[in-house]
Amino acid sequence: MKGKLKQVVDSLLIGLGLLFMFGVFSADFRYSLANSVAPLLDPLLALPIHVVIFILASITATYSSIIQKYAVDMQKFKEIHEKVLAFQKEYMEAMKQNNQYKLKKLEEKRPEIQKLQGEMMGMQFRSMFYTVVVTLPIFYWLWVRIYDITPEVHYKGYYGLESKFMVTVPFSGTIHVSEPIFILPWWIFWYFMCSVLLSQFIKKVFKLG
Template identity: 35%
Template structure:
């Protein structure tokens, strides 16, 4: 009983910490983001010194891989993927039957489907609640690392990287829309590793 209570307390603490980070970065502005970046720099700066600042893109790649693996594992063990898949399949069938009932003006079937819609909404609410917990857990690792990268790159605007097709580019210049090249590289790296991990762990039916 004590162990279960402690587990719940740790869970609540991690959720509160994760969401506090998320809202802090969104609402408290540049000073908070810089403070988080500086704090993480205590651990990351020595690593960067070993690798070399000219290889900052490799650090981004490793960070993206760590985040992708961590996020995939969190999602695998905190979400009910069977419920999600079943709900999605039921929703597809429901939408098809609802359209057919509307077209045929089948009032009996429409009433029956309206009752079924309530059950579907309950399952969707469960799915939504499940997605909040992984989001908070993931932010505990991913946001501080990202803020450190943001803090570092802000002070090294001359950093460059050679991209396929684009050639050598400043990491702080725009790649696509508002996204700078370093963010694009981080995102692409994370996406690639995430797909491999999700495939290996059979997460979400990928």
């Protein structure tokens, strides 16, 4: 019974993950998904925008770390990764030495290694599909709120310098969060920086990695 329930939940989350990922190509879908989480997230706008993004990055970092821990067999993943790396290293050395006998033997092992690579990729995709179920609605909500997107402006978005979404950053002074920093809009840069650093911290403190 538990096995069947796990399969149903697994299929549901993967299906939702795929839907959310392909939904990025539809402005209507992004807007609808953002509105679906708006009742939960809109109260956060009472806080400064950089604090809002930090809080949301903390949520996604925690969720993704837990998902990686429990949705992926990390011990098995590590073992497969080491086998694949060892094969690749051995193959490169045989190529450099032009050792045809060793290359032939390694080619016989290639189907097994490819199967392991496929298994490893499947683990990564499963974890990713689970994660986007939480991450993308948050991301779309930020997109809608920061750019003041509404159906009336056909999703083009607009903002003014008087917007409450202004931040003061090193070297650039006071800017709107949609302005670029290192190519990316500041809000995306800040979100990913917080998310990555917090993920590493959570994994280390709670031994999730």
